Amino acid sequence: MSLNFSFSPEHEAVRDTVRRFCRDELAPLVVEAEEKEQFPKHLFKRWAELGLLGVRYPVEDGGTGMDKVSDCIVREELSYVSQAFATSWSAQTHLAIWPIWKNGTTYQKEHFFQPALAGEKIAGFALSEPDGGSNIRAMTTKAEKVEGGWRLNGSKLYITNAPIADFLMMAARTSPELKPDAISLFIVELPCKGIEIHKLKKEGIRGSETALIHIEDVFVPDECLLGERTGTYPLLLECLSENRVGVAANALGMARAAFDAAKSYAEDRIVAGKRIGDYQAVAHKLADMATDIEASRLMVYYGAWLVDQGRLDSATAAKIKLIASETALKVSEQAIRIHGGAGIMREYPVGRIHRDAFVYVIGEGTSDVQRNIIARDLGFKP
Numbered sequence: 001m002s003l004n005f006s007f008s009p010e011h012e013a014v015r016d017t018v019r020r021f022c023r024d025e026l027a028p029l030v031v032e033a034e035e036k037e038q039f040p041k042h043l044f045k046r047w048a049e050l051g052l053l054g055v056r057y058p059v060e061d062g063g064t065g066m067d068k069v070s071d072c073i074v075r076e077e078l079s080y081v082s083q084a085f086a087t088s089w090s091a092q093t094h095l096a097i098w099p100i101w102k103n104g105t106t107y108q109k110e111h112f113f114q115p116a117l118a119g120e121k122i123a124g125f126a127l128s129e130p131d132g133g134s135n136i137r138a139m140t141t142k143a144e145k146v147e148g149g150w151r152l153n154g155s156k157l158y159i160t161n162a163p164i165a166d167f168l169m170m171a172a173r174t175s176p177e178l179k180p181d182a183i184s185l186f187i188v189e190l191p192c193k194g195i196e197i198h199k200l201k202k203e204g205i206r207g208s209e210t211a212l213i214h215i216e217d218v219f220v221p222d223e224c225l226l227g228e229r230t231g232t233y234p235l236l237l238e239c240l241s242e243n244r245v246g247v248a249a250n251a252l253g254m255a256r257a258a259f260d261a262a263k264s265y266a267e268d269r270i271v272a273g274k275r276i277g278d279y280q281a282v283a284h285k286l287a288d289m290a291t292d293i294e295a296s297r298l299m300v301y302y303g304a305w306l307v308d309q310g311r312l313d314s315a316t317a318a319k320i321k322l323i324a325s326e327t328a329l330k331v332s333e334q335a336i337r338i339h340g341g342a343g344i345m346r347e348y349p350v351g352r353i354h355r356d357a358f359v360y361v362i363g364e365g366t367s368d369v370q371r372n373i374i375a376r377d378l379g380f381k382p
């Protein structure tokens with residue numbers, strides 16, 4: 001095994017292409033999406049044209065066949081410009097359609113995976129519930145077997161893309177009499193009789209649409225059950241674990257954006273005849289921010305490399321998500337302090353980045369949940 005701390009020319013080319021696209025096409029959409037709290041739906045088509053919906057999938061399955069390092073580069077660059085857009089992208093490409101690619105039938109791949117990869121269908125991943133947020137096993141949404149399919153009842157909370165989705169990958173408990181982790185995934189097409197979607201107003205990632213979902217006697221045909229009736233729980237855990245490294249790359253992008261804004265402000269802003277960056281209090285903040293970001297970057301790309309080697313374990317994934325998301329939160333807070341009053345004004349991006357960074361110490365497993373995973377790996381029982 002050789003150690004290599006630089007990106008390959010191919011990785012640099014991916015970064016250049018995505019960075020150009022983000023600067024020219026994404027950045028101009030950010031303010032309006034935030035103000036209107038509306039995701040620009042045409043982006044899915046555009047992402048598909050650029051191959052950005054398929055980064056995680058092999059060429060033979062319609063993807064772009066890139067490695068996890070490239071995937072993290074894409075995520076970092078998307079989040080540098082807008083965590084809201086990056087969240088909607090990831091809910092579709094990484095959470096909602098990955099289980100279909102991994103375990104779906106030919107019918108499911110043709111009707112859901114391929115159209116989603118082509119940006120023709122928008123998807124969401126409906127796991128979290130009002131009563132079972134951090135604890136998946138506390139899930140109460142249930143699926144009962146009926147003639148020709150399943151009947152679903154329950155509710156889902158904070159589901160990204162649900163207000164604009166054509167289908168949801170929905171988790172439900174199939175066999176409560178068997179075992180607590182008898183949880184399966186169902187593809188639910190929208191609109192659908194029995195599904196009510198209530199769009200939520202948010203503080204963070206406002207340009208991504210999120211909803212509360214009521215599910216009442218929803219019929220899902222047999223061909224829309226993914227895997228076995230005794231549960232696709234291990235698949236669900238695998239999906240979440242690998243995605244933690246990706247989420248960390250998102251957090252890295254936000255931290256970098258906040259740092260660049262703060263550094264530039266510290267260079268330009270003159271107070272009492274001196275650049276504020278030359279005051280030690282500000283310079284030290286920037287030094288700490290740069291150091292934390294560097295540590296976070298090494299962890300993120302080490303994690304991506306582990307995924308590419310097939311060697312990522314859940315405790316390492318949790319450590320990477322914990323460090324990167326907490327760094328983004330801390331760095332964006334410091335960026336606001338460096339901006340002084342300007343940090344509170346919407347004209348500057350740092351307030352938005354800080355609100356967005358909060359979402360990532362919560363979403364996809366809170367920091368406490370990551371600590372639980374790490375502590376269990378150390379032999380404790382939190």
Ligand SMILES: Cc1cc2nc3c(=O)[nH]c(=O)nc-3n(C[C@H](O)[C@H](O)[C@H](O)COP(=O)(O)OP(=O)(O)OC[C@H]3O[C@@H](n4cnc5c(N)ncnc54)[C@H](O)[C@@H]3O)c2cc1C
Pocket residue numbers: 091124125126127128129130132133134135157158159160161202204205210359362363364365366367368369372
């Ligand atoms: C903007 C946004 C988008 C989202 N998108 C999606 C999506 O697309 N699909 C989806 O399924 N979910 C989504 N989520 C849900 C997200 O994954 C949950 O919010 C998250 O898992 C936490 O659950 P909760 O909000 O119910 O918090 P809770 O579980 O109620 O936690 C509240 C507090 O208690 C702590 N806590 C809870 N349990 C423990 C424990 N065992 N040990 C220590 N501390 C604990 C938590 O750390 C936290 O501080 C989204 C959330 C947000 C905010």
